[in-house]
Amino acid sequence: MTQVSTPHPQLKGGQLALASVAVALATFMTVLDTSIANVAIPHIAGNLGASVDEGTWVITVFAAANAVAIPLTGWLAQRMGQIRLFVGSILLFVLASWLCGSAPSLPVLLCARVLQGVVAGPLIPLSQAILLGSYPKEKSGTALGLWAMTATVGPIAGPLLGGWITDSYSWSWIFYVNIPVGLFAAGVTWMIYRNRETPTKKLPIDVIGLALLIVWVGSLQVMLDKGHDLDWFSSPLVVCLGLTALVSFLLFLVWELTEENPIVDLRLFTQRNFLGGTIAISVSYAVYFGNIVLLPEWMQEYLNYRAVDAGIATAPVGVLAVLLAPAMGRLQARSDARVVATLCFVGFAAVFYMRTKYETTIDTWHLVLPTLLQGIPVSMWFVSLMALLLSGIPPERVPAAAGLSNFVRVFCGAVGTSLAGNEWANRTILHHERLTERACIGNPAFRQEMGSTQSLLHLHTQSAHALFDSTVTSQAAMMGLNDIFYLSSIIFILIIPLIWITRPAKGGGHADASGGAH
Template identity: 30%
Template sequence: MTPLRKNLLIVTVLLAAVMELIDATIVNVALSHMSGNLGATLEDTSWVVTSYSIANVIIIPITSFLTAKFGRRNYYITSILIFTICSIMCGSATDIWTLVFFRFVQGLGGGALLSVSQAVIFEQFPREKQATAGAIFGIGVFIGPTIGPTLGGYIVDHYSWPWIFFVNVPVGILAIISCYKLLTEPAIKPVVKKIDWTGILLLAVGIGTLQTVLERGETEDWFATAYIAWFTVIAVVSLTAFVIWELKISNPVVDLGVLRSKTLSIAAVLTFITGVGLYSSIFITPVIAQRLLGFTPLQTGLMMLPGALLAVLALVFSGKIMQRGLSPVFIVAAGYISFIYFNWHMAHMSLDASEGYISTTLIFRSVGMAFLAVPLTTLAVSSLQPKDIPQGAALNNMMRQLGGSFGIAVINTYYTRRTAVHRTDLVSNITIENPEVTERINNAVHYFQSKGAGFFEAKAQAIGLLNAQVVKQTSMLSYLDAFFFLGGLFVITMPLLLFVRTKKRAMANVVISDH
């Protein structure tokens, strides 16, 4: 392959990977618009995010099998085609559950784009320049989350939310044409192994039912609703059977045997919590900014941009200091501390918070994300034998996606519970005996009367205004509790780093094996 064709191929697969990552974050700034336009609650609309993550969790473990079975070129092009067609269907959806369905299928198509793109990029560089390949792919991976919210905000402000999906179409078509012309099969073709369909089915059923229980349990009064009770039983049975089955067979879809490594087990827990923090924080921050603080989608996206750009520098920095011999444990600890500070700071926000306050605070989230991205994967595989590194890295990546999908569900449930508590506390102080309440209502009545309303109409409007303020305060207090809860998860799990013992291993070897 000529240098020109190599460079075009690198740009193409990197563009496809960035497109997939943009779609993972671009919807966050549009959730409020989707919710209002489709007549859905925010809890239902959150499935637009979680269904995509669940699909990724299901498809990532079997990507290597599908690549070997159908050929890398065919599978990769088909995945882009599925992703592009589903982008059209998502943008054309007229109800929330149609959107969620095609978003799930889109996630199945997008699952191949990251891992296959990474493998293709590494193939274009000799072994001694694998670090360069890792840097190119790493920076590309950060471009997606960086421009996703900003691009989404611009599109929603100037066009409409369906265009956050339609924008994928020309990119997808160009990627398909380019891959058809440039992409070839790897020099060493992978061996086609017998696929563990039973394991995949148990994993899909277990995750799907558990996710439904977490998402809908609070709304449906938990086990008082028959299907929630049944789904709980199915989730427990399926996931238990999945673990037993995967430990029993010779070619498991997820090799749980590698968890015998204490370091990998600890890294998997930390990665799961990281997924919870990453996806939950990027889910609720735009909701607060738009629904409670009155920011536009574009303002929200721009607010996230400085931190995301600094994250690229932090990613390069963390890679360099690891290559110089610093243990990933210290970098992960720094990332955790940065996340804890971010959540603590957000938990003390008020309804008067400015764009600058939130934007500055988000820098700590973004830097924390950069310090956790590569070091956690490095930590996860640091104690494994070379033959087990791919399985360890895949399992670790799966834990991050699981943490993300579960995190959003748990935060929604936690928010709902705290909303009920805070509303009760606030309403208990709103009585006619309270002089401040009486004064506020009277002032509002006089204001509405000055605008032409009659006394009874003005009083009804005044009470409605007071109720709206209670709802706003209740929501804000509940979201602040959510940030405090997320920070608590990081505080509780951070001491696990004290039990990690790492072996010195060349960073290049870890990067090569990660794909």
């Protein structure tokens, strides 16, 4: 039975502030879990008897499961109501976090992370919808700015908090920390919003579309994660996964475009702003997120940073991002969002180019400086692009558009992590081969160098060769990472034209998000 929609009075004063904090905390908790495990991967892998490569599945399975679950938000919200779904998802996220922290093995942890990713699916789209619905229309930019700040600070705080918890206590506590935060957010949200529930109605679920979505996303993610280990398309398994992903994706496109109640409303991509804005925010997120996974991993593996030190070195991005956020919100309200987004991407490109100058002997200040400056483009990022992609969307379709753009962004983040890791491994191998191609006994210069090393450090021949190989491996990894940084810089410049296929947008996008969330 369909409930009758009645307008709710606007929240004001302290009630609005408390509600904003609770909803923002739920967003922060969800986004935090996309990056808090980054610096803890070596600890998790070592503790659970797995390799570091296998440990990165802790990150990618969460992102992939989250991406698959997001499109279900609209159907669930209309069946249950936005508030019940939002609070229920928070409580299930708390449960999943406890299961992650208490996992005795990597397979159990991965299963718990899948559950965590699935129940986190509705949280980000609904947080946007609830915040936009709580603020007056003229303050929609403020609502989007608050959401963007929490969505941006989460990945920034993740490595710092994860490193400190891992070194000071145990990696399990990076998941247990969600429990008090989630219980507070759920309790306050329910207290304020329980009488402001959205209308509910029964809609058929697109079972075939959902099944195809799970198959192509899952197949593609496994292929990307295992491709390097299995030598890519020389492996029958990788070929099978690739074909499965391709065929199921094509069937998914055809089905969703012809289904009356699709699980993903692909028709939104016919709108120019949504198309350009979604691709721009998703590709940029894939590049950004792939890099913030690799950076702390390199620091720990090759620079001998502790987890907490790697977190501290990557945390300064939040300094300027938070300090500039209010000013950027005001700038966004008065400026063409395309100009702001362009400046943002140029800033990202400049920061990644600065990182191409990293060396194995780099000191902490020169390591941190690009990260600190990265806070400037980060402060413009989400608000400008969300304003662009939501501009011109009818009020009743704003939640669907927010949900779909989040689905594409989160999925691209998972793919970006896998691609960045694989490309780094490939470039490291390539540079190692180039650096050692003349390192043989038949080369007089190499024999002389080894002799000097042995006599200077009083090493045996085998130890001198091991030291040489370790030095070359470290240098090759640095050169490979510099290649990733350089490519990232180029990609940010190349996607700028996507911003300019959109029409001008000012302010914060559309304010009315009362119709549910897809």
